[in-house]
Amino acid sequence: MSSLESNTEADSDLTPKIPVWELPDVPKGNLSPHLQLQRTRVVCNKEAPTNTENVQYSGAYAAMGVDNSLGLGEFRKRFRVEVIRLTEGDMEFDLIGIDASLANAFRRILIAELPTMAIEKVLIANNTSVIQDEVLAHRLGLIPLQVDPRLFEYMSENDIPNEKNTIVFKLHAQCEKGGSRSTVKTDELKWLPNGSELLLATENMASNEASKPKTYTSFTCSQDSLPEFSKNPIAPKHPDIIIAKLGPGQEIELEAHAVKGMGKTHAKWSPVATAWYRMLPEVVLLQEVEGNKAEELVKKCPVKVFDIEDICKGVKRAAVARPRDCTLCRECIRGDDWEKFVALQRIKDHFIFTIESTGALPPEVLFTEAVKILEDKCERVITELS
Numbered sequence: 001m002s003s004l005e006s007n008t009e010a011d012s013d014l015t016p017k018i019p020v021w022e023l024p025d026v027p028k029g030n031l032s033p034h035l036q037l038q039r040t041r042v043v044c045n046k047e048a049p050t051n052t053e054n055v056q057y058s059g060a061y062a063a064m065g066v067d068n069s070l071g072l073g074e075f076r077k078r079f080r081v082e083v084i085r086l087t088e089g090d091m092e093f094d095l096i097g098i099d100a101s102l103a104n105a106f107r108r109i110l111i112a113e114l115p116t117m118a119i120e121k122v123l124i125a126n127n128t129s130v131i132q133d134e135v136l137a138h139r140l141g142l143i144p145l146q147v148d149p150r151l152f153e154y155m156s157e158n159d160i161p162n163e164k165n166t167i168v169f170k171l172h173a174q175c176e177k178g179g180s181r182s183t184v185k186t187d188e189l190k191w192l193p194n195g196s197e198l199l200l201a202t203e204n205m206a207s208n209e210a211s212k213p214k215t216y217t218s219f220t221c222s223q224d225s226l227p228e229f230s231k232n233p234i235a236p237k238h239p240d241i242i243i244a245k246l247g248p249g250q251e252i253e254l255e256a257h258a259v260k261g262m263g264k265t266h267a268k269w270s271p272v273a274t275a276w277y278r279m280l281p282e283v284v285l286l287q288e289v290e291g292n293k294a295e296e297l298v299k300k301c302p303v304k305v306f307d308i309e310d311i312c313k314g315v316k317r318a319a320v321a322r323p324r325d326c327t328l329c330r331e332c333i334r335g336d337d338w339e340k341f342v343a344l345q346r347i348k349d350h351f352i353f354t355i356e357s358t359g360a361l362p363p364e365v366l367f368t369e370a371v372k373i374l375e376d377k378c379e380r381v382i383t384e385l386s
């Protein structure tokens with residue numbers, strides 16, 4: 001017997017008893033089952049995933065009489081959003097029936113194109129701490145602010161800072177001489193609704209009592225007189241973020257000016273700590289796994305996807321209990337002949353999306369704002385083309 005023949009024999013032993021595409025989980029369409037599987041699933045083999053591409057070409061299956069074009073009617077029928085978890089700070093939801101390119105568009109908009117308010121300019125009157133001025137300014141810039149950015153306007157280079165485009169905070173912290181070290185936290189950043197209190201350098205020198213001294217901002221009214229802020233005073237989202245540590249006798253006195261911006265300019269304006277997605281995993285048992293083998297399978301999975309069922313008279317059988325938790329680590333198909341028992345797949349048009357807000361806006365609002373931005377972009381393209 002040649003070595004080639006013996007290999008072939010060994011390989012046929014490893015072939016699953018049921019082809020994956022004949023399982024009830026695989027959607028049946030007009031295409032032949034293996035093409036339907038290729039179109040709708042990423043298959044995760046022991047070595048590497050296959051069928052990772054998306055077949056977008058409308059005539060891809062024309063030879064089989066199948067129209068693969070993407071129509072709005074079909075999209076409307078299939079598209080669904082299901083919220084799985086929603087808290088003040090984060091949200092997990094399923095986007096079903098969309099292409100990876102659209103899911104990725106939402107992710108990118110959330111990270112880089114949704115505006116927030118962040119500290120951009122820091123006027124330091126005194127800093128005798130060990131933190132250099134530029135490091136201190138950078139730390140202040142990254143503090144999430146609890147304020148709705150939709151209530152503010154963008155400030156361009158030549159604009160004068162006013163109540164509609166700037167938020168001013170003041171920080172004055174001292175550590176007493178002879179005392180113990182102190183920690184400066186975000187709760188010491190005080191909002192100045194009337195704008196800057198620091199006088200412009202030229203005005204400082206030539207101030208006269210008749211005219212109102214000029215400061216770094218030019219507010220026409222107090223921000224706390226506006227109905228949006230009278231009941232929601234502006235402040236850092238978290239009061240306990242450490243800004244600096246002061247030794248005895250050290251002092252920090254500064255003013256921080258926050259303006260509206262986007263994450264694509266600097267990450268400090270990104271409204272999300274993270275926004276990410278993954279395709280829904282599908283774990284399929286290709287044949288019954290019973291007895292010791294079932295227990296071995298349960299032990300193999302680090303995230304407890306499988307459970308043991310007692311079928312009758314103490315006979316134990318493995319069952320897929322929590323497929324959503326699968327991380328596709330492929331541990332359950334490693335070694336021996338496990339690929340005969342378990343098939344791992346991902347559904348190509350089902351995305352588990354997670355948004356973690358930094359606190360300016362709730363996560364569900366962030367997503368609806370991202371949808372509006374994508375809508376605006378589409379309208380712009382349609383206008384340009386027509």
Ligand code: SF4
Nearest residue numbers: 301326327329330332
């Ligand atoms: S791929 Fe990893 S996480 Fe998923 S079922 Fe197998 S062992 Fe568990």
